[in-house]
Amino acid sequence: MIARYGVHCGITSSKELLRDLFHQTDITAVVDFPGHLKTFCACVGNACSLSIEEWIQHHTLYPAFLAFAPADRQKQILKSAYGRNAGNIHTRLGVCASFIKPPEYLRVCKQCQLEQRDRFGEVYWQRSLQMPGVIFCPHHELPLHVSNTRYHPIGKFDFEAAEHTQIVAPLNCAATRENQKLFILLAQNMHLLMHASCDNKMSFKKLSQFYSELAQRHDLRKGTRVDHIGVANKFHAYWKEPCDQILPNLFKFKPEWLKSLFRKHRKSFHPLCHLLVWQAFNMPDSLSTLHSIKSLPAPKKTQIVQTYLPPSHQVKKHRKEWASICKKNPTKGIKWLRHEGNAAGIYAWLYRNDREWLQSNSPERIKATFFCNRVNWEQRDKSLLKNLLILEARAHVESVNFRKSKAWYIKNSSTPSILEKHRDKLPLCKKFIDSHAESVEEFQRRRIESAICNLRAENEELQTWKIIRRAGIRKEFLSETLLKFIDKSQGILGNGSSSPNLPPHS
Ligand SMILES: [Zn+2]
Numbered sequence: 001m002i003a004r005y006g007v008h009c010g011i012t013s014s015k016e017l018l019r020d021l022f023h024q025t026d027i028t029a030v031v032d033f034p035g036h037l038k039t040f041c042a043c044v045g046n047a048c049s050l051s052i053e054e055w056i057q058h059h060t061l062y063p064a065f066l067a068f069a070p071a072d073r074q075k076q077i078l079k080s081a082y083g084r085n086a087g088n089i090h091t092r093l094g095v096c097a098s099f100i101k102p103p104e105y106l107r108v109c110k111q112c113q114l115e116q117r118d119r120f121g122e123v124y125w126q127r128s129l130q131m132p133g134v135i136f137c138p139h140h141e142l143p144l145h146v147s148n149t150r151y152h153p154i155g156k157f158d159f160e161a162a163e164h165t166q167i168v169a170p171l172n173c174a175a176t177r178e179n180q181k182l183f184i185l186l187a188q189n190m191h192l193l194m195h196a197s198c199d200n201k202m203s204f205k206k207l208s209q210f211y212s213e214l215a216q217r218h219d220l221r222k223g224t225r226v227d228h229i230g231v232a233n234k235f236h237a238y239w240k241e242p243c244d245q246i247l248p249n250l251f252k253f254k255p256e257w258l259k260s261l262f263r264k265h266r267k268s269f270h271p272l273c274h275l276l277v278w279q280a281f282n283m284p285d286s287l288s289t290l291h292s293i294k295s296l297p298a299p300k301k302t303q304i305v306q307t308y309l310p311p312s313h314q315v316k317k318h319r320k321e322w323a324s325i326c327k328k329n330p331t332k333g334i335k336w337l338r339h340e341g342n343a344a345g346i347y348a349w350l351y352r353n354d355r356e357w358l359q360s361n362s363p364e365r366i367k368a369t370f371f372c373n374r375v376n377w378e379q380r381d382k383s384l385l386k387n388l389l390i391l392e393a394r395a396h397v398e399s400v401n402f403r404k405s406k407a408w409y410i411k412n413s414s415t416p417s418i419l420e421k422h423r424d425k426l427p428l429c430k431k432f433i434d435s436h437a438e439s440v441e442e443f444q445r446r447r448i449e450s451a452i453c454n455l456r457a458e459n460e461e462l463q464t465w466k467i468i469r470r471a472g473i474r475k476e477f478l479s480e481t482l483l484k485f486i487d488k489s490q491g492i493l494g495n496g497s498s499s500p501n502l503p504p505h506s
Helices: 002-009 014-022 037-044 052-059 062-066 071-082 086-092 110-120 174-178 180-193 204-217 228-238 248-253 256-261 271-280 286-294 312-328 334-339 344-353 355-360 369-373 377-398 406-412 416-421 427-436 440-457 464-471 480-493
Strands: 105-108 145-150 167-170
Touching (some): 014 037, 037 052, 037 071, 071 086, 180 271, 180 286, 204 286, 271 286, 312 344, 334 344, 377 406, 377 427, 406 416, 440 464
Antiparallel strands (some): 145 167
16 A cells, blocks of 8 residues: 555655655555555645554454454553554464464465456455465465565565556466365465454454364364364364475474464464365354354363471472572573473472472573574574675676666575674675675676677777767766776776867767
8 A cells, every 4th residue: 555655656766655654754665464554644634534443454464463462462562553663563373483484475366466457457466365374365266466565575565556466377286276175275375364353352362262172073172171083183184184285384393383273372373274164174154254254152260279288398409409409500491490400300299289480480481582592603604695796696687777886786596684784694695795786886797898899899989979879878977086087997998089089069
């Protein structure tokens, strides 16, 4: 919408676009979960009568994700979306930590585009086609096409209208053909989910209860225990083998999510996880199933009555042992202490008898930074450098039509977003880009050299105006240094006069 507004108004500068729509210029372009909506609504108020709720409900991916968020989480996320603090939304929704990643490039349905152009004279991005797992159009039941517009734009302010994108390839392979019907149904369920309303009726308890009952209904529960193998068999019997080519994370690398889904819910799962299971378990359409979960009766609070109090000398002894183990291994987490630190017994005893003390006297949970540290940046730096060298070698041969700026190196590397965001962790790449990126003047110089080379090959006289014209640079943009450089080249090559001469017609 923002990009289309720019097209309609003929605004080419993103800063100007943002000033128009947000009264400020540092709003990041995001396609899924936008923020600053209060300001946005106030700015477009005269041209468009949609309320903030309507923008969220009909033009973002929020509904599909908020459908599974407990009431308090929903409130926090919406608060961020309304206000200026939008940076935390992706983390709060769990999409950053999720193993299901959004598609790299935005997708389109060609048939939808034809209809859009017919009806509105232009095409637009459709939100439900951008959800992972959606590879067919829910309306036309045709395979989608991949565009060359990134889901996460490289430039912070790259708003790209669908009208300006290029369609690169169809999402069509043997796997999609074989499972066509299943994937069409999945796309339709995802499309429906986009219309879920945010009504504060969801909770982790209801989700846990729903999955427990779902297992029961399919005879996959023994007492209170879910038969996880039976669940997995049922799931894989429905989502047959070729599916793992389309969603390898779901089917091959991370199979444990299915177990967690049927256990007590403590965190949000990606909407795709829910929909895949619902479909495999023959549930009605996604909106009806969601409604049935929300209308489950609120579970009664159970009171925990402690009947046994251990003798105080035992409490003292266990506390002392645990504290000493923690002290000896200050950098380790609970899991390590229990398993590697041989403290499983002490931990279990305290967990049963002195839980409150244990919780406040244990190492804090190791957060996401742990994951980041696991990336071997040194190795990554080296391999990306290799990639940059290849790029450089290729570009050298290829063309003088573009400037090899810092942005050019980043955009054309194998992993633009990593180079963009983590350049400080990649010293070799940073040094390479800094030393190889061309300034405007260096670029002009390269074009002049190429022009001279070509003119000489054609046995043309090396006159200044000819060189400048061939290089495609306007004379008023040339620096003194470059004019001198042209003079000098003419001198060395012994062709033409030593002073800049003018085109014959001026
Ligand atoms: Zn379509």
